[in-house]
Amino acid sequence: MVIEHDPGNPQRDGLVLYNDQTGRLFVTPEESNPNTNPQYAQTIDHGLFWQKAVALSNGVYLSQNKKTRTYFQEYHPYPYSLVSWFIMLKMPADVTSAPFQDIHHSLWGFTLLALGISLLLAGLGARYFSRPIARLGLSLKHFADGNPHEIIPVDSRTTEVRQLQQSFRYLTEHLTEEARKRQTAERQMLQQAKLASIGEMAAGIGHEINNPLNNILTLTRLLERQLPPDKTELRTDLEDLRAEALRVGHIVRGVMNFARQLPPDHQPTPITQWLLDPIDRLQPEAMEADVFLNLLLDDQDCVASFDPNQIGQVVLNLVRNAIHASPPMGEITITARCKPDSFEIEVLDNGKGIEPEALDKVFDPFFTTKSVDKGTGLGLSISLGIVQYHGGTLEIENRQDR
Helix, strand or coil: CEEEECCCCCCCCCEEEEECCCCECCCCCHHHCCCCCCCEHHHHHHHHHHHHHHHHCEEEEECCCCCEEEEEEEECCCCCCCCEEEEEEEEECCCCCHHHHHHHHHHHHHHHHHHHHHHHHHHHHHHHHHHHHHHHHHHHHHHHCCCCCCCCCCCCCCHHHHHHHHHHHHHHHHHHHHHHHHHHHHHHHHHHHHHHHHHHHHHHHHHHHHHHHHHHHHHHHHHHHHCCCCCHHHHHHHHHHHHHHHHHHHHHHHHHHHHHCCCCCCEEEEHHHHHHHHHHHHHHHHHHCCEEEEEEECCCCCEEEECHHHHHHHHHHHHHHHHHHCCCCEEEEEEEEEECCEEEEEEECCCCCCCHHHHCCCCCCCCCCCCCCCCCCCHHHHHHHHHHHCCCCCCCCCCCCC
16 A cells, blocks of 8 residues: 655645555556545544654554554655655465464473373373372381281382382391291290299209109008008008109109200101101000091101100100190191191191180190199190200290181
């Protein structure tokens, strides 16, 4: 668009000479086309454009509705004249900013996409990294607070975190096992110290009791020989006295055996033949109690090195206790297992079990749950000492199904 600026001629000032949008051309004079109304710049945007153009001579004008932007430049085609032309270019206001708007929208789109991907990665990170590590930390805290049964979860799908969980599980299991071994060793040391002190005392007491006890038995025999045949009541009393003295003697021998604790004489022993001997010796007691003895051997050709006499005494004590604890028509299973570096015997009965408060006292000397005429409370104590002298362990526990 070309506009004439002629301050001295109001008819020509602001007259649009050329406008490609309306078809007005320089070669079409206004006089040759009377039907054509002249167009003035003062009518553009209520005269605001023309005021700015005249004031600035060149620049950019933004329409009031913000839809068009007009670039204008004043040009003087006539030398020595005040008449000038304004050459102007009108275009949409967003024609230059539209590409940047697309870039702006693209940047926002990429930003939102990046934010979505970040949130997705954060969720995956929380699922595969943060949560397993948080659970691992919580489990370790419970373990440190004294819960040895806390199991470290190994459930991460990430290789590194899973290896970390496996390492901490191995650590906790190893610490728990070492703590168990330490407690077992402490209990054994305490039990050994208790047995040693009681053994020394028992040896002295047994020696002091044994001498007068022999005198009582000797005098009882002499009195029986001197009694007339018709003194049946006195003879019965003497027989009861001798029986009680013999029972005391049996207790004293148990005390002496408990106090001696001779070192074991290790020798290679075939398990099958050796184990049949104490079982056969106990068959009459089992039959009398109406209890069936069942012997199981994992390896018929197993040979182990131990003292057959002392370990045989242990087997006798364990099986005899099982017979006393079993109900009529009960069954006792004796299982022998050979391992590469050890030998194991398990005696399993179907009795009612031992009360929990008594379970920790069963190895104490003179502690027994039997009646007075059935036990002295020394069998398990002696057996424990024999097994410990062999470098082994003796454990007792109630069956899980009882």
